[in-house]
Amino acid sequence: MVSKMTNLLSTLHLNLLTLLSNLFSHLTSLFFSLLSLTHALLIVLGFTRPNQWEPPTFLDSLLYSPLLHLTTNLYQTLLFLRGHPFHPPPHHSRIRVVCLSDTHSLRPPSIPRGDLLIHAGDLSATGTFDDLQDQISWLSSLPFRHKVVVGGNHDCFLDRASSIHRTRGQKEKRKLDWKGVVWLQDELTTLEFEDREVGGKRKLNIFGRRWVRRCGGDDFAFQYDDERPPWEGRIPVETDVLVTHCPPVCLPLFLSSQMWEMLTREQKGHRDLLLGCPSLLAELWKVKPKLHVFGHVHHGAGVESVFFDECQAAYEGLVLRTAAVEMSMLKRWFDFQGLKYALSMLRYGLQSVLWKWIMAGPASNNGGVLVNAGVMKGNTGRLRKGRGTVKVVDLVIGGGK
Numbered sequence: 348m349v350s351k352m353t354n355l356l357s358t359l360h361l362n363l364l365t366l367l368s369n370l371f372s373h374l375t376s377l378f379f380s381l382l383s384l385t386h387a388l389l390i391v392l393g394f395t396r397p398n399q400w401e402p403p404t405f406l407d408s409l410l411y412s413p414l415l416h417l418t419t420n421l422y423q424t425l426l427f428l429r430g431h432p433f434h435p436p437p438h439h440s441r442i443r444v445v446c447l448s449d450t451h452s453l454r455p456p457s458i459p460r461g462d463l464l465i466h467a468g469d470l471s472a473t474g475t476f477d478d479l480q481d482q483i484s485w486l487s488s489l490p491f492r493h494k495v496v497v498g499g500n501h502d503c504f505l506d507r508a509s510s511i512h513r514t515r516g517q518k519e520k521r522k523l524d525w526k527g528v529v530w531l532q533d534e535l536t537t538l539e540f541e542d543r544e545v546g547g548k549r550k551l552n553i554f555g556r557r558w559v560r561r562c563g564g565d566d567f568a569f570q571y572d573d574e575r576p577p578w579e580g581r582i583p584v585e586t587d588v589l590v591t592h593c594p595p596v597c598l599p600l601f602l603s604s605q606m607w608e609m610l611t612r613e614q615k616g617h618r619d620l621l622l623g624c625p626s627l628l629a630e631l632w633k634v635k636p637k638l639h640v641f642g643h644v645h646h647g648a649g650v651e652s653v654f655f656d657e658c659q660a661a662y663e664g665l666v667l668r669t670a671a672v673e674m675s676m677l678k679r680w681f682d683f684q685g686l687k688y689a690l691s692m693l694r695y696g697l698q699s700v701l702w703k704w705i706m707a708g709p710a711s712n713n714g715g716v717l718v719n720a721g722v723m724k725g726n727t728g729r730l731r732k733g734r735g736t737v738k739v740v741d742l743v744i745g746g747g748k
């Protein structure tokens with residue numbers, strides 16, 4: 348009798364555990380289903396972004412890190428108050444640099460006039476010979492003294508390692524006619540410009556490198572793995588203008604959508620959505636080029652000043668810290684160590700603003716301008732419209748680095 352009761356209780360206990368286990372499994376499944384449904388609904392309503400290639404919404408920014416969201420807005424405000432990163436001496440001619448990227452076989456209807464045209468890659472949509480040749484012919488026809496191009500991950504015909512090049516390019520056995528357009532393949536070129544103020548010639552050192560962090564299959568071109576970044580020690584110190592397709596990581600990214608639109612419209616900011624390369628950012632600090640032109644992240648189009656000082660270092664330290672893999676959501680929300688970076692950024696930034704506006708002090712002339720020159724309207728496959736689609740930067744000739 349006792350043995351039967353024991354077996355019965357054991358059976359009931361086992362059945363109860365199975366029931367609870369199944370119930371927990373169903374509740375977990377239901378929870379994640381509701382979570383997925385809620386996420387999909389938030390995407391449809393525009394409260395959160397659908398993927399990493401889209402700009403973050405206000406909710407995305409706030410949930411990711413309230414501290415980083417606030418600090419980024421403060422950093423952008425400080426950049427605006429600080430103004431241009433360098434002030435050339437009077438009576439020096441300027442080189443007008445017109446910047447393009449990610450045209451993807453399309454042609455912006457209006458290209459501003461200038462002295463130097465730079466295309467930072469992804470000329471083509473399909474990566475074929477005909478697509479590339481058509482874009483090169485168009486660039487060659489534009490009235491610029493010099494035109495410079497680097498390859499992007501969609502320009503597959505240019506990369507022998509691309510599967511598209513192996514399957515199509517070798518069969519075609521055709522060579523592109525660059526028609527005077529300078530294609531930089533990990534090399535430095537020195538271009539001459541006339542100094543219209545004092546006469547004579549001025550020189551500008553431009554270095555172009557084509558690589559981009561892996562973002563697709565073998566059909567994409569010029570990709571590298573994060574474990575083997577191709578930047579360290581590769582950019583010459585005498586570089587005045589750097590052209591890459593890949594952006595540097597760690598530049599303003601978690602802004603409200605309203606501020607994002609304002610900054611993009613007024614050409615006051617650019618972002619890489621943390622899809623750029625930290626190794627490339629480290630090289631920027633070593634070389635400090637006057638101008639860095641890149642693309643790749645369509646939603647990041649814009650122009651931003653960099654000063655390579657304590658304010659920027661503190662901000663970048665916070666971004667890289669927050670983006671670290673080991674940082675959980677709870678740690679990002681209550682990041683007291685990160686608060687030190689934010690306060691340091693605010694301190695040095697306010698000092699620089701006071702120096703500029705109260706003491707009327709000049710800029711250090713160690714800064715530069717970063718341009719995400721993408722002309723696509725996000726990931727729609729269409730060109731952006733309106734003034735400011737094509738970015739223009741004026742560089743001084745002979746101002747020195």
